[in-house]
Amino acid sequence: MATVTEQDVLEALAEVTDPDRRLDVVSLGMIEGVQVKDGHVAFAIQVPPEEGPAKEPVRKACEEAVYGVPGVLSVTAVLTAHHPAAQPVPAAAPPRDTSNTVAKPGIPGVKSIVAVASGKGGVGKSTVAVNLALGLATEGMRVGILDCDIYGPSIPRMMGIGGRPVSPDGKRLMPMANHGLVCMSMGFLVEEDTPMIWRGPMVMSALEQLMRDVEWGTLDVMVCDLPPGTGDAQLTMAQRVPLTGAVIVSTPQDVALADARKAYAMFEKVDVPVFGFIENMSYFQCPHCGDRTEIFGHGGARREAERLGVDFLGEIPLVPQIRETSDSGTPVIAVDPSGTEATIFEDIAGRVAVRIEQALATAEASAPRIVIQ
Numbered sequence: 001m002a003t004v005t006e007q008d009v010l011e012a013l014a015e016v017t018d019p020d021r022r023l024d025v026v027s028l029g030m031i032e033g034v035q036v037k038d039g040h041v042a043f044a045i046q047v048p049p050e051e052g053p054a055k056e057p058v059r060k061a062c063e064e065a066v067y068g069v070p071g072v073l074s075v076t077a078v079l080t081a082h083h084p085a086a087q088p089v090p091a092a093a094p095p096r097d098t099s100n101t102v103a104k105p106g107i108p109g110v111k112s113i114v115a116v117a118s119g120k121g122g123v124g125k126s127t128v129a130v131n132l133a134l135g136l137a138t139e140g141m142r143v144g145i146l147d148c149d150i151y152g153p154s155i156p157r158m159m160g161i162g163g164r165p166v167s168p169d170g171k172r173l174m175p176m177a178n179h180g181l182v183c184m185s186m187g188f189l190v191e192e193d194t195p196m197i198w199r200g201p202m203v204m205s206a207l208e209q210l211m212r213d214v215e216w217g218t219l220d221v222m223v224c225d226l227p228p229g230t231g232d233a234q235l236t237m238a239q240r241v242p243l244t245g246a247v248i249v250s251t252p253q254d255v256a257l258a259d260a261r262k263a264y265a266m267f268e269k270v271d272v273p274v275f276g277f278i279e280n281m282s283y284f285q286c287p288h289c290g291d292r293t294e295i296f297g298h299g300g301a302r303r304e305a306e307r308l309g310v311d312f313l314g315e316i317p318l319v320p321q322i323r324e325t326s327d328s329g330t331p332v333i334a335v336d337p338s339g340t341e342a343t344i345f346e347d348i349a350g351r352v353a354v355r356i357e358q359a360l361a362t363a364e365a366s367a368p369r370i371v372i373q
């Protein structure tokens with residue numbers, strides 16, 4: 001793969017013109033603190049404070065120009081404006097280490113965003129995402145679900161939603177809704193069997209549209225069902241989506257836990273707080289005789305959480321009712337909110353709700369006194 005240099009980045013940016021000044025952004029001295037590391041690029045675009053939000057198209061054009069450089073895997077471009085009472089704006093942070101402290105534009109009206117992640121597929125991440133979202137709604141929160149799994153979206157099926165979203169103005173989409181939640185997924189926009197052969201930057205721009213070009217309304221929390229794994233697409237998302245925190249779903253056995261550790265390390269790297277681990281398929285509870293069998297072992301995720309010093313948020317049994325309800329579009333909390341399984345998910349949601357509040361309070365307390373768009 002081509003090695004990207006700062007010079008390559010500046011050359012690409014020299015092609016971007018600021019329409020107000022009719023000169024390119026490099027000649028205008030607007031680009032600051034270019035950082036390049038292993039194909040991940042970050043830089044800041046200096047703008048006058050009063051022009052901040054209006055310069056978003058320039059920011060987007062800069063990002064697109066840099067994405068065009070061969071070898072670039074991710075681009076983090078932020079608009080910065082020196083606030084009169086603020087410390088000088090530091091150079092853009094190194095892309096991998098502190099990208100979450102570089103302000104990422106939030107989604108208007110959305111108070112918090114929680115990622116549900118797993119190191120590998122098939123551990124029940126989407127099942128947990130849907131039931132966690134419903135559990136947060138039972139806490140009185142307004143909740144949306146964003147299906148970030150562009151390649152294999154399963155939220156439409158699990159939420160029991162078909163059809164296509166409408167766009168009253170031809171620009172922004174209305175989210176779909178069921179069980180009291182709003183949601184958006186690539187699955188609503190493409191035929192189920194369409195193979196999605198997209199490179200990382202295309203995935204990111206599709207995701208940006210699903211996040212930002214949708215009328216989400218006012219949400220207390222948006223639950224993001226991330227694709228499984230810790231590849232470049234996931235890392236880019238963890239860097240680019242303004243996440244309040246993440247939960248990691250794992251099954252109890254070693255092999256799944258090794259992948260969960262990787263997911264944990266990925267969030268650590270981009271400075272996203274990990275709210276905790278959830279052990280799914282923790283044990284099998286026979287619906288007939290009530291006997292308990294620990295099919296994949298038991299307690300591995302709790303031990304791993306303890307070892308890493310993160311919270312253990314709860315364990316979910318392997319129960320036919322969970323599979324039947326999630327695969328038929330009527331999640332267990334929606335059909336039987338006071339049942340045993342629903343209560344387990346609601347308890348987990350309660351713990352996550354507390355962590356969201358804590359993370360928002362911490363973020364507010366440490367908000368930089370710099371105007372960053």
Ligand code: ADP
Nearest residue numbers: 121122123124125126127317318319322323326
């Ligand atoms: P992932 O998102 O990790 O790929 P899914 O949520 O799609 O996993 O779950 C994979 C399959 O396992 C689905 O058929 C789902 O219904 C089932 N499943 C998930 N969790 C449980 C559980 N606790 N008990 C029974 N079946 C489950």
